[in-house]
Amino acid sequence: GSDGDSGATATSECGTDTSVAMGDSVTDLTFALVAPSAKDDLAFTQSMVDSLTRLGIEPQITDGTFIVEEAAAAIRGYAEEGVDVVIAHGTQYGGSLAEIAPDFPDTSFIWGTATDTQGLDNVFAYYPEADQGGYVNGWIAAEMTDGAAMGVVGPVEAGDAVAYVNGFIAGATANGAPAPSVVYTGSFSDVALATETAQAHVDNGAQVLTGTSQSTVGAVNVAAANDIPWFGTQSNQEAWSTDLVVASQVYHWDVVLDDMIESIEGGTLGGEAMAITLQNGGLVIEINGCYGLDDSVVDGAEGIIAEIIDGTIDPT
């Protein structure tokens, strides 16, 4: 799978639909997806749905199951039903999976984001090296702002969010910007808080905003209202603001899913953790054609990506 996308950035033609088209089916396996937020959240859950779509897979979906108990019941239910591959798209589901997976040795479970499989041989784990994209986004942001302040709208200070935010800070400061100001609101879902946080950053002089979690949709609005560029992550967030989303780090899980499917079809149902990275094309910096980023900046970003890929730059 690491020979997926050749380029690590993709610049969209302005005005094109960013929604993902159904690809040619790569497998006959049946899939089910259990996810904590809505399947079309333009963030974490949608990144998985889009990835499956690219692979031509139409899974059964149980979404919005932020209650771990409910998710566990759904995961177990799909396994009982005989679905071949059950994707548990939520870190918090891991504990339940550790109990369920051994009961269904012929089912393959795919779980993320997680960096290990808890020693289970029918579980694959996946995670993003989100700091990589964060670094690139931060670098571009610094390039655009010329030393001005930047604001980051964070949710709870944990998980991938921290990786992305720290990567963003590293990228921005490496490119000569002052350290971006970071606010963790304490909630993944409180749009009002994210909105006011963005506004606070703007009032404090921020010229660029970024953020992660489904609550940031409010922050994008603030960016739009103040004509401030926005950097997205997880899914392509151009739909939120056609003009001001500069670039989104998009999770292409299909890169690792492809490998997993190959293994499963070959009889190995799990046992490995796989990362999506800039190297393997699982992380793609999707640049918004409508924003009109200078070609020189795009070229610079390509350079940074290349350096991250070859290890010259450590984004953490």
Added chain:
Amino acid sequence: MTTSTPLLELRGITKRFPGVLANDDVSFDVRTGEVHALLGENGAGKSTLMKILFGLYQADEGQIMLRGEEATITSPTSAIEQRVGMVHQHFMLVPTLTVVENVALGLHDARKLRPDLDAVGARIREISEEYGLEVDPDIDVWKLSVGERQRVEIIKALYRDAELLVLDEPTAVLTPQEVDDLFVILRQLTAAGTGIVFISHKLHEVLALSDRITVLRNGRVTGRTVPAETDRQQLAEMMVGREVDLAPDRPIVETGPVRLSVSGLHVTGDRGTPAVVDVDLDVRGGEILGIAGVSGNGQRELAEAIAGLRQLDRGSISIDGADTTGVTPGMARAAGLSYVPEERMKDGAVGEFDVAENLLLVDHGDSRFIRNGLFDRDQIETHAARLVEEYAVKTPTLHTPTSSLSGGNIQKLIMARELDSDPLVILAAQPTRGVDIGAAEYIHRRLVEQRGEGVAVLVISEDLDEVFALSDRIAVMFDGAVVKIFDRADATRESVGLAMTGVV
């Protein structure tokens, strides 16, 4: 008396509540310009009959005739429209509203944006003047004394041009002076043609005021008479259905040591002003000290301070020699106090609890009632059954919710609970207010009995008859202070009455 059609005629009214026949084929009439008194024990069905008249309940059987025509009264509004007014036994006032607002309620169609409070206020002042019903229209009702609230109730009815006015125990909470004032007003009203239904447990009032008297017992009419042909004793017996002893015998008792001592007591009232000022009292075992006084002169605050329910500013209290200054109610009780509060439904009993539970309210922690850490239900039942029996509490079962008992029976229940715990000191506030003659007699007898057993009894009452019937000594409170303490032998109604106005 005229022979023309009566203003009101109730024909064969029957009303059933679950398990209770509250009115049984009751007929009753009122003519213009007369006062018709309705008498009966607690729970006889007086209020129920009047609530039917006022549209609060619907009769199961029977007719209401107003001015000779059959009337349908389905709600208070229709009663008011037909010029029936009612002053309820339990005040129907909204304490957080002003007097004007209380009067104005319901006058104005809610579709009318603003009530014309100025006009209402002006009219209230007119009525006040005309009938001597003094009250400040702009004051919040919760700040008023009981007597003043009563006046507001009457103003409410007069404001609505009531031709037929029902007064359900209007005097229960009034001072003798206020009662006299009220009677002046009522006579003025009858002179103007208003018909009045007057309900009271105080027989001398009934005899003084009414033109005719009807007696109810157990929901049925058991007697009709006129004042000229009867007296208190006979009325009492008509009500109760047996002989009644209106003044309990008070055998001579050796007084013991001081059981309750109050000295230099200062207490602040709800309104933040001094309510009790430098009060000294000693009550000995075997003695009943009556506290007379017009309501609102610090009696309530004094009682609450002794019971541990109110903070005191200065002074000290001791019960049986133990200092109980500033203690909690539980500690005051532990020192030997029994307390019969003035407002029995608010402070004396838990309405939702059944009879047995209320009898356990104070002593529930007693080891008698507990086995292996749990309630011993047999013991509790036996205890309750004994008290109900001994104190003649009329209740269908031991597990009847207390709120459905009549006032007199609730008071007997509280008495039973408080007296059964072998107290050293009994503090009883308004022990027979609103209680019927039979029950009052009973309660009085019990208090005198306790005195005989060497208990110190402090009775607070606005009813001079009661104070005189019970007390060995009479203390008079005025403006927060004890202005005079009489020996029973030296006290006359006149001298006590005068002291109550502050003249010593």
Added chain:
Amino acid sequence: MSDFFTLTVLVGTLASGIRTAMPYLLAALGETVGQRSGVLNLGVDGVMLLGAFGGYYTVLQTENHWLGVLVGLAIGLGMGLVYALVTIVFHAEQGISGIGIFLFGLGFSDLLFQELVGTPRPIKPLPKVEIPLLADIPHLGPAFFQHNLLTYVAFALVPLTTWMLMKTTFGMNVRAVGENPQAADSLGVSVAQTRMGAILFGNTMAGLAGAGLSLQLAIFQHNLTNGLGFIAVALVYFGAWRPRWVLAGALLYGMVTATRLRWQSLDIIPRGASDVAAMAPAIITILALVLLASRVRGPAALTKPFSRH
């Protein structure tokens, strides 16, 4: 710390606090009137969610904010009818009915959103209305006089609600039935109608608050309110059933929220303490109430259904 006391930051904080307070204030004012009539509504959050979705969806379709506001009001009114039916006609326990309304609103708004919209698509936010002259006052203008119309409406409703409660026939009846419904009934005031009116007012305000929230944030998503409606109910207690104190509570909550976000943004609160910062509005609200030590009693008949028998 000194960064915070620059004028722009202070002005921004004030403006943010006021913005944040708006939906709380609208909902809490409505609930205040409801509770004054003796009816507790724990379903405010659910009604807000429905109003928020209705307002959002209308604007998404029509781009007309006022239509959106109207729809929010109408949804609030409709839910008010439901709540009145349940609590007044059927005498249902108010606490549990409110939670029923909350669950229904939470689920149904999300269901509609998933079926009709799916991906959260931003709408145009409510436009700011600059009050002529006042908006131009340096510093004060941007803080107080450059808000969306609903914010002004919310603040204007504080004296209006007080006026309604204290001066109108309806308000007098509301206070009476909330305190002593028997007394009101005995004078021919319809307890049912009065409470119905108060419930309709309260729910309509909740619907408006919801629409105000989604139109101000210019977005909808699952559980957009995040418990805001419950906090609004809490603010009624903070305000001891007095609109101006409810306003004080809403402003306090909004201002503390705004301040903590700005202090985090300025690194006055270090990054690692984000959770502590997030607790601040809740803790400060409680502490403020402890210090105020208001011992005002609530409406005596609160949560008690009325019947004559």
Added chain:
Amino acid sequence: MSRLAGAFVPLGAALLAFVFGAVMILALGENPIDGLLAIIDGAFGSGERIAATAVRATPLLLVGAGITIAFRASVINIGGEGQIIAGALLSTAVALWLPDLPKIVLLPLVILAGLVGGGFWGAIPGALKAYASVNEILSTIMLNIVAVQLMNYLLRGPMIDPIEVEGTRIPQTERLTDNAALPTLIEGTRLHFGVILAIIAAVVVWVILWRTPTGFRLRAVGHNPDAARAAGMNVERNIVKALTMSGALSGLAGVVLVFGSESLRLVTDGGSAGFTGSAGFNGIVAALFGGLHPLWTIPSSFLFGSLLTGATELQRDLQIPNALAIALNGLIVLFVVSSDRARGWIKDRFGAAT
């Protein structure tokens, strides 16, 4: 006759709610009968599912039993969510600190810690109400917010799984020791000892409320604090006691959610519902539904537990968003509480009984 009516009215009301649900399902283009069958299948379709339903009902029952104490004492406890979290945090901390204790010691200790944690979180609004006149609806709602942030702080800081510090920083503890796990009752199902614990708790609450002086005082204070005070009771202390006991039972629900879970660890998703499953609210519904009687709260909790587990199946089978199930729950609550007569019947027959 009236008994029959009493039994059928709420059933009829629930049915009516389902009719509304059916209309919604129809509107989504699915067959309502299939929907109903899916719910039933999800809740009761196999031994395992029945067990899952019971497990789902357990925290509702614990919270609900606590709610009966609070509400009987006239204290409105909306703080179940926070109290669950407090109980979970303290019990988890104990399991993290003393993982090597033998099960016989550790498990009771963990349970005790849950009771203490939840009880403490309940005692705060209790004391605020009793001694500072802070309304408990306000303080419990606010303390829910505080508890969530406290959990976030502890799980991403002091209590985080050491692996996660270097890894993806998932805010969760390590897998807790099996010595603290609630024993499974029936192998192959998730039915665990917590279910029994909850039923015992409900019975104990019933005994306390109606068979002991402590409960007598709580109820007296709840009905009429003035009379209770005049009778010598310490009203303030009883208010604190009611909220403490109520909170303690919610804290126990927190223990059950952690130590009865498959994952055997405490994870936060940043909010409260992800961990509690909103048991702090649903428990109130269950308790009120059970007429504030702890024993009736048992079937009532199981009813709501089955709706919750059934809803998962509805979503899995028919791809109907579980938002519909939440809305349907709301409707059922509204319809059934509106069938007032039935409540009256239950009250007359059981509520007033001592």
